């Protein structure tokens with residue numbers, strides 16, 4: 634279906650509609666989406682339609698994001714697939730309308746994904762989206778602030794996009810990261826600066842190496858994903874969130890397949906669909 638005329642993009646209908654009087658503009662699906670989502674392309678299209686209709690009506694997505702849902706949100710989020718190990722469990726904190734967790738789950742059917750979101754409206758949207766996309770067997774939605782889950786939930790990979798500055802985010806995410814796992818924080822041009830600011834704190838907490846900046850191809854020019862990878866290490870964590878909590882997380886493999894390291898300060902990360 635996609636790329637039938639060897640064109641770069643293929644217009645499809647938006648699915649559903651916000652209003653009968655003013656039908657939504659056609660959603661344009663980049664041809665690369667077929668490679669990224671493979672057999673789950675139809676679900677990805679359904680998710681894009683959900684974001685562009687319900688997501689806008691319910692205030693989770695700004696209307697101006699609708700024309701660039703694929704480039705800035707779905708494909709950008711799915712680029713994380715390059716740095717997540719095989720068949721693992723991912724906790725996505727501050728998932729909002731499901732970014733990056735839902736596109737990642739659609740692009741990587743081998744993953745189990747837990748979407749953590751404290752706000753009621755977003756939590757309900759996530760539950761409905763997971764059901765509508767037939768993801769309920771491997772995606773779970775938890776309504777909580779990340780810091781409330783320390784000692785209760787842990788996974789080899791913890792992701793976050795547009796949730797907090799790296800030092801604050803790491804304080805929430807590291808206690809949810811299994812021993813030897815990694816936090817993957819989607820950042821933009823600020824990545825190197827955020828590492829510089831956060832590193833003294835991270836080192837005090839027991840993070841063994843300075844975080845690295847990875848660039849993950851999204852398949853769209855100018856929309857590659859900039860990810861800060863913070864390795865959890867194997868030693869004890871000393872964040873205030875972790876202090877006094879008992880559970881020892883599971884063993885995990887370090888992330889890394891297909892992305893390139895950059896030491897640079899350039900690149901675009903995904904901003905939130907709506908703050």
Ligand SMILES: C[S@@+](CC[C@H](N)C(=O)[O-])C[C@H]1O[C@@H](n2cnc3c(N)ncnc32)[C@H](O)[C@@H]1O
Nearest residue numbers: 727728729732752778779794795796905906908
């Ligand atoms: C700017 S939005 C980003 C949403 C989504 N990740 C995206 O990129 O579109 C930030 C999200 O983080 C959530 N959030 C804020 N503080 C949090 C915390 N302590 N634990 C988990 N989520 C949190 C908010 O409710 C909100 O949904």
